[in-house]
Amino acid sequence: MSDLLLDLGELQQLSAELAAIARDFSGSDALSGTVAEATGHDRLSGRVNEFASNWAVHRTQMLHDIETLQQYLQDLTDGFTKLDGQLAQALQSDGSAAAAS
């Protein structure tokens, strides 16, 4: 681990954005169903439903990739945050011990 430079804030932000996208992807059928009904127009309603339904297979695969990546990001940021806290605690203990001696 010779080079370690992480912007945890950016990673957490990205993780949150991916989570929001994943949520929307997984709920897009219901979402489009609602708006399709609200259009009050047969043809537009059909197109809006297709907007969600005609890429269901691709979207499921995409959703899987996003969730995997998002979980990975989450684990990564959690892990580094925990590590950072432990390092800080260890340094604090060393400092206290040195001051006492």
Place this chain on the structure above:
Amino acid sequence: MADAEYGLLAGEPDVIDSHATHFSEMADKIDAAVRALRKLQSLDHMRGQAIRKLSSTAGKVADDIIRAKGRYTATGAALAGYSPRLRQAKTDAQRASAQLDELNGQLGTARRSQTDAADAVLTAGDDPTATQQAQRQKAAADAHLAGLSSDVATWQKLWHDAAQSKNDAGDAAADQVHDADSSDSLTDGWKDKIAAAWHSVTTHVTAFLKSDLFDHLLSALDIATQVLGVIALVIAFIPGIDLADLGIGPVLAGLTALDTAGHLAQDAARGDGKKAVFDGVVGAISIFGGGAVKVLAKNAARVAEPVASAATKAAESGALRSGLSDVMADAGRFGVASRVGTVAAKIGARATKLKSGVKPFVNTAGKIAEDGVDELKGGPYSWVIEGFKDPYAILGTTKETMKVLNSGALGTGKMVSLSLAQGVVSAVRLNEERAQVAKVLGLPEDPFARGGEE
């Protein structure tokens, strides 16, 4: 969703607005995520071993979701464009509808007035003054009715204009969404759908194969196979009853094949590849190659185990206790397995007697029996064949046979062959099928006649 003529127009602009905003925001979120993913992918300012692993998948996800952005942008824009036109059309149509309701009420009254005025003209008689007054009233009623009818037509046109405006706006928005959808290469093709359906099926099947329910079903099938196996063994040794004619052999072989296929599927679902491949080979032979007897033989141990255990217990219990009890106990343990082989041998021996409709594996059974015995004749276990010449002598060799089997020195094939030979000898001991057995073994017909009894 067609609008009722002169009624209120369907559609909820507020709901559409909120979704249009949501879709546009989603497009922005995708944009932001893609930018962040690209940054992650480039590793221009963040470095670390874990990040390097992460970056390889970040690029793929970025490439994927950027394609979806176009859909969200276009759909959001289309809905945002449609919503105000729908709102205006609804307002215009609602106003027209209200006016038409009122005018229709007035129209009814005017028609009644016109009818009354027409009646007054007819009933005025010869009085010129009364006639003129009635005619004036009728002319006024006609004019009022005509005016109202004209107003109705005007508002009807306004309603139709509003409805047309809504439809035009809807069609334009529909085209906009469609154009975006068909240009982003995300639309699923039939291959994608088939692959997804197959994936769904395999997922459900795998889940079923891993389930406790399937495990219980398989256990039940195991038991059924073993029970039928034991029944077959018993029947095989009843003189005068033809096992093959009863159809038990094929059913047993079929059940065993099914059982093997079930274990194969379960092994595969649980990820035990090596075992699955082995079971698969055996299962495939039994199902497609007509070699059900191999499966039968493979499962001999499984079939034999409970019966052998029972036989041993019976021997030890005293029921069979005698000077030969130990030998009998061993014979019981080994004999059950061997008698499964005997079933195959008997089926094979009778194959020539069977007519059309005989399953291929019945013939195969005979061939395997012959091959197995031939293999043993010239090998280190030829003493088993020698024992055949003196059926009672086999009792003396049973312990030796058990030692060989228990030592694990024999592979599955040889063990089956040994079992077949032992089973044949057992059959001879019961003094049945001598000619057929001799034929199977390739020995002179009935060479042991009275030999063992002397």
